Amino acid sequence: MSAAPVWSVDPRTGNPREQVAVEATAEEVGRAVRAAHAVRDALADRTARAAFLRAAAELLEETGEHIVEVADAETALGPARLGGELARTAAQLRAFAEVVDEGAYLDVRIDHEDGSRTPPWPDLRRYKIPLGVVAVYAASNFPLAFSVPGGDTASALAAGCPVVVKAHPDHPATSELCASVLRRAAARAGLPEDVVVLVHGFDAGVALIRHPLVSAAGFTGSVRGGRALFDAAAARPVPIPFHGELGSLNPVVVTGAAAAERAEEIGAGLGGSATLGVGQFCTKPGFVLVPADGDGDRLLKALAETVSGAGAGVLLDHRIRDAFLTGVRERAALPDVEAPVTPGAGGEHTVSAGFLTVPAARLTAEGPHDALLEECFGPVTVIARYTSQEEAAAVLARLPGNLTATLQAATARPDPAAAPLLAALAPLAGRVLVNGWPTGVAVAPAQHHGGPYPAATSPSTSVGATAIERWLRPVAYQSTPEALLPPELREDNPLGLPRRVDGRRA
Amino acid sequence: MSAAPVWSVDPRTGNPREQVAVEATAEEVGRAVRAAHAVRDALADRTARAAFLRAAAELLEETGEHIVEVADAETALGPARLGGELARTAAQLRAFAEVVDEGAYLDVRIDHEDGSRTPPWPDLRRYKIPLGVVAVYAASNFPLAFSVPGGDTASALAAGCPVVVKAHPDHPATSELCASVLRRAAARAGLPEDVVVLVHGFDAGVALIRHPLVSAAGFTGSVRGGRALFDAAAARPVPIPFHGELGSLNPVVVTGAAAAERAEEIGAGLGGSATLGVGQFCTKPGFVLVPADGDGDRLLKALAETVSGAGAGVLLDHRIRDAFLTGVRERAALPDVEAPVTPGAGGEHTVSAGFLTVPAARLTAEGPHDALLEECFGPVTVIARYTSQEEAAAVLARLPGNLTATLQAATARPDPAAAPLLAALAPLAGRVLVNGWPTGVAVAPAQHHGGPYPAATSPSTSVGATAIERWLRPVAYQSTPEALLPPELREDNPLGLPRRVDGRRA
Structure with missing residues (x-):
């Protein structure tokens, strides 16, 4: 059996434009996930991550004209709208670089030993670490801002998670272009290119959500597709968080x-x-x-x-x-x-x-x-x-x-x-x-793009600064000698992070 | 068919001590959930909620001797350990009262209108609101700290969510006592008693997780029982967050x-x-x-x-x-x-x-x-x-x-x-x-009691200040006139809440 071709199609005519790729087999999805998983430690460096996100924004803008042309050819959304979407997508990548730089998202909390408490407090230091490989399911209607270089990818990378994106079949050529931009940006920032890997195909998407090394997923799409993936994520031997945006009447x-x-x-x-x-x-x-x-x-x-x-x-x-x-x-x-x-x-x-x-x-x-x-x-x-x-x-x-x-x-x-x-x-x-209109979603720190089911499958947002929270988990260090602590948790705060100490903002 | 009796049993002899209650039918579970749901607005007042949590701590201590006696009779955990657990449980209720008072958990973020952004920012104001009725599944091994008056209940009430607790069959008498303490504390703080409702029975627990008015659940117990409830929560027409602690090798x-x-x-x-x-x-x-x-x-x-x-x-x-x-x-x-x-x-x-x-x-x-x-x-x-x-x-x-x-x-x-x-x-x-030992979990702001599956079914904690985050969802108000804003989001900050303004801590 030969691999199923992935065609870019012109919706204005229904005619195929070009064959862009082939659909990934389950084995190829496995390779993609393992490749992303293998480079996860490279993303631990916050400075490199922020540089990567900014390089991605830059490269996206540099190649913007070409990207918009290709995206228009396969989505018919028009160059004006797509140009705006590209600017927004670049701004979003830069916004997450700022979030990474500030480090408030690490939610550092330090409690010093205190024997007077009931029960006594040992020395406890908590922050958030990346979950691992994130699967991103791209949307049809935003070939940039909610697809390969979009909010799910940007926030997952900002959190320190490698990303495997399942391209949307409505814009495979744009997806390939954007994935190559992100991979080049990674290289420019001194990171391995496999921090972002792209796969195509419906079955590939199903294999992806089931892969044991995938730790969480982001999705924007329909109730039908999103619920099927949500169900698959929940049915895994080890269930994973599935942050899906499935539909809304507004x-x-x-x-x-x-x-x-x-x-x-x-x-x-x-x-x-x-x-x-x-x-x-x-x-x-x-x-x-x-x-x-x-x-x-x-x-x-x-x-x-x-x-x-x-x-x-x-x-x-x-x-x-x-x-x-x-x-x-x-x-x-x-x-x-x-x-x-x-x-x-x-x-x-x-x-x-x-x-x-x-x-x-x-x-x-x-x-x-x-x-x-x-x-x-x-x-x-x-x-x-x-x-x-x-x-x-x-x-x-x-x-x-x-x-x-x-x-x-x-x-x-x-x-x-x-x-x-x-x-x-x-x-x-x-x-x-x-007295406003809901279309248009500002990329602002206080933004919330989510809501009760089916608007979202979890109380989280896919746009705005707090979108990063979806890809992290807390870990607390108890009674750990200074030399063995991660720098984020050391007493002298060498990274200058905002933190709460003994229950109060420091 | 008559209702199944719920017996308190002495594990030291295997003999029944007394019939405490009867198992709730699906219809009775429905009544319990609707009763809790009906009083949810009463919990909107943060001051009343904090007073309620403190009253609960006080009443728990006042009746502590009796509670410990009953708990020992049906768990054999011994008065010393149970006395400590009671003190810890009271301290936990007070700790959540402090969390409510401070209001940082509301995570207020305000972005002022800014036309220079890409795309422009409208006025956006975000905070967190309670999810609704929370189902709490009590643990066998902590009849107080992880049961009726325990961390799940305390954090859900702190968030503003009414609670329906499914009692653990190993300590039904203690559960009844503690539920009555919590309900009296509610009344003392001027709140309706139905902010906490207790049900007994395995089938009642299943009916509870499936009830349309239940918005989230907390669970401490076994992999087998927890996974069954997790699966039921995920399979609902409207899935709900299920925060379960299922097992750990440590x-x-x-x-x-x-x-x-x-x-x-x-x-x-x-x-x-x-x-x-x-x-x-x-x-x-x-x-x-x-x-x-x-x-x-x-x-x-x-x-x-x-x-x-x-x-x-x-x-x-x-x-x-x-x-x-x-x-x-x-x-x-x-x-x-x-x-x-x-x-x-x-x-x-x-x-x-x-x-x-x-x-x-x-x-x-x-x-x-x-x-x-x-x-x-x-x-x-x-x-x-x-x-x-x-x-x-x-x-x-x-x-x-x-x-x-x-x-x-x-x-x-x-x-x-x-x-x-x-x-x-x-x-x-x-x-x-x-160089410490894991038994003993301090109730401290930086505590994290959770971990990768099956330790927990979500990246959340059931102990410590951030346990409240499980029962909230964000909502953003866009371009909303001051008079229509919730007080938490008003420009002059009448409640004196910590907040982030225009992306920076204020």
Whole structure:
């Protein structure tokens, strides 16, 4: 049996562009993991790691034009968006270099011996060490920022973990390019290239999660694929942490006062956010509660104008396009569901954006309309028209977990609905927004890109400084002579790390 | 069908003492979870929570004499040990009250709007909120510190999570007493009693982990029971974090120089640690690498004296006693395994302590002797005699994960074996000790009681300040008007919380 070829495909035509690689066999996955595992000690040096991350950012920018060209050819996301994504990805690598430099993530805690305690304290010194080889499953919709050089890879390397990336089949050429950039950056920083290894193929991904030397995994993708890998990670003889982002509706609630105040602005803003990147953001507002009144009607009119003007777009691949068309068709066929702007097939390879409406009353109890509470990937959003705040809250209470939840409230005067609705939204999501739009995820220290299941499979984030915490485990040294302590834990703090001593910040 | 009775049993005689309760049906478990869930908002007030934890410590001490008496009657652990455990448990409750007061665990991070960033930062404010109802599975061997009022309960309550405890069948009367103490303490602090609810029964424990309103679980017990619950938690439609401590060998390595320096001291220390509490500590040193030379022989002689002098002891229940006797018999029957002091049945209800020896060469590759690398709960430890540092390291490389790993090295002069052996031990455990003994787990901020699987099912700790992190999830507020922000995130920091602002400690 010869190895299965991996083709780069042009989603604008459906035509293969070039054969990029072959799918890895289980044996090849084993070799990849062992290669990464063998070089793990090289990543122990924080200074070299930070230099590596910065070199990766630099090399990514140096080869940016070529990367964007290739990524556009196989994703159709467009050079402007991809250029922005590349800049963001480079900034993310540099942000993690800063996190490594500062060392607060090591969470150093030192308790000196204290016989007066119950029971007595011995000398205890704790910090965090890398878990080991991390498997990263790249996303379709962000060929850079959530793929080979993306947040999972950057945070795992920052933690000191070698990475084996399973490329997404929608952009194998970009993946190969980026992997070579990362490997060259490693060499430039004096590290072995195998701190990053790339594999292709669905079966390879399954073999990867099961490999005994893999210590943790990061994933961005669908509920179906992510749950299968989560289950495999949990079923291992030695289970491993699986940090997956699986799906999100990203609900929005517009208060009556907000609609009265700025229906047109909200409608246009929603339309822009829901159709951004042809509706392929994991933070796309996919479900919106809008008052069933004249102000709500005005909002929908502005939304319709914006969405109609979005033009046809090319989705990432034909499987995604088929799923979008089927998903829209099934939802639109439900009783009382209307499509003021019908989302659907454009040309042979494109789709057009649209939105559906439904009375919120259809969603307050279990029934066939629950399909509207499931994410439909692509340029469609569902508008539920509500007649009372209680009805809106009843629908919110039935939603699954989300990456984001957004409140649109009045700004010019106090909005009595704002606080109760925000309180109903916060339990649903990892990030809560007021009078903003969820698409666009800042790479900032306080960012949280996660949320209750299925938004994430663990209470962790894949974006922001704390993403590094996923790849570490604490270890405490008890009564250990200074000479045998890791430098991070020595009394004189030779590395100048922030730390807590005897229970207090030092 | 009538409800199954729950009996308190005297392990010294095997006789039932009294019927304490009945096992909860699935319906009753549902009622317990819903009751706890219904009062979750009452725990939002940090001041009330801290007062509650302190009241619990006080009430536990006030009723301490009675609790110790009952606990001794159903565990045979003895009043001295149980009195110490009670003091430790009260101290632990107070330590978590301090953690709540300080508020550093909220991990507040504030990033101000900054248009100069790539991509631009909006105003982002992140902190941590409680996950919801936590299921706590109590341990057999610590009827207080790892049971109803123990670390899992204390840390979950500190995080703001109501708790449903599944009592351990070895001490149901103690569990009822402690639950009533916690519920009275809640009332004293002005909180609803249902912030802590107790259920009994194996099936109740299974129903509990599957209940949709349970958000996370803590467990201390066996690999078999813990793994079954871990699997059930992962298989839920909405999987939940399962923080379990499942088992540990707690390896010790004695260097040649250490044995030469103080063979008798190490032998006696090991004997004391391995037989403490009739060998029923999860941190019992269960596997010890000792040089196969004359110094090692001296060490074993001292060990034999200490262990022989330990006297007969009563194990927690007859099931544990049977498993101990079978486990020892099977291990002792392996080729080349000797029993200088034979562990085994004492009287009808007691056991006597002992230890086994085996050449380390028997353990460098897979084979029937791998049974010696599995925990045997009770007063037995396995001594592997090694002939070279390489052989010792080869055996260490085959060990599963552990709570602790201990090095005994020379103290009077430099010990060249110390650093390489410590480097081989650190990857195996959550806590590393030098020239100490692993039994005894200080309740200190830097403590880490966890480790690679099966020591723990997640990179978390069940003892120490950071145990609270298990029951929280982050949420970020974006561009949220001051009036709608939780007080923890307001610009003027009305609660005086430690926080990081714009990526720096404030």
